[in-house]
Amino acid sequence: MVIIGRLQAAIDIMEKEGAALVDRPVSISAGETLSGGMRVLLTPAGERFKKQRRALHAHLQPKVISTYSPVLMKHARQHMFDLVEDPAGHQTHAKRYSASVVMSLAYGKDPKGRDDPNIDAVNRCLTRLGHALRPGLWRVDVYPFLRYIPGYLKELQDGHAEELALFKGQLAEVKKAMERGEEVPQSFGKYLIERQAELELSDDETAYLAGSMFGAGSDTTASAISISIMAAACYPDTQRRVQAELDQVIGNERGEYAAFSSPTLIGAAWNPVVVGF
Structure with a gap:
């Protein structure tokens, strides 16, 4: 470990060697194993990250986001009904709301109710990711040789298989509807399917990129809503x-x-x- 003790020296290094210093820390547990190296949040700098950024930018820029308001209002109204019916379960309702919004934006589909199995599956993935990201939980991030011990990473490998199956299954539904000539709502998944060759994404990368919207917005949105509700109750x-x-x-x-x-x-x-x- 090298510690830079002078401010100007640190600034000079950051300015002159910025390209070599901007990357994320390597995450063998959550990044490489659980996410297969395909989750945007944990993807290291390189060609894959450039492709992901290019695809995300086109669909998430401000002028496009403004068209999402009907989806947000629709699910917000349902969220209000859920709070009126069961105020004690406000945290569960916040998770359902945020996951429903992201599912609509990612795949153009609405959940089949409060107990939709897809929502439960998404929340399991988010819980598993948050668990894997806890500092020090997986020693393989400190001692990389542990990845070669048979069975050590099986829990994360099984989690990756479940995530990939979920994301590919959701995207496959959109693709099949498009192939049948049905009217498919505009969504990030539809956009990726239409431009997959242009974006040079593999099937797994495309599925994970659409699914990454959950990790980017679902959990944090639910937390923010819950915090606001609890703050209103306390003050x-x-x-x-x-x-x-x-x-x-x-x-x-x-x-x-x-x-x-x-x-x-x-x-x-x-x-x-x-x-x-």
Whole structure:
């Protein structure tokens, strides 16, 4: 280990050798084994990462994101109904909401209800990923030779097989619907299928790239919603002020997505949470 003790020396090294220093740390457990080296969050710099970025940028730039508001509002309304029916289960409802939104954006499909097995499978994958990313849990990230011990990584290898089967299965449904000539809603998965050859992605890479939307947005969105709900319960005076501003801006009508750029307190309530992630 080399420790740089002078600020200017550290700045000079970062500026002159930036290309060699910007990569992510190697993750044998979560990155190479559980994700097969295909999860964007953990993909090292290189040709694969460039291809992934190119595909993601075209579908996630601001002018495209603005078209997602109908999907967001649809699932937000269902989330409100879930909270009214079962307020004690707000964390479960937040997970269902976020997974439902991402499933709609990734595959153009809606869950079949609160207990949709696909939602359960996605949440299992996210839980497994979060577990694998815990520092120090898998010693193979410190001692790489452990990967050669038979059976040591079997849990992660089995998890990868389950993830890949889930992601490929979801994408296969979209592809079959397209081949049958059905009207398929626009989604990231559809975009990848239409441009797979152009993007130079393998079948596994395409499936993982579409599935990576879950890791990028589902878990963090659910956490942010749960934090906000618990904060509102703990600080009712602040919650009433936010509600008053919401009523003033939107009134008695049901608010639409465009209206939420106006309330100042709403932004102040959410932005610290967003920055935290």
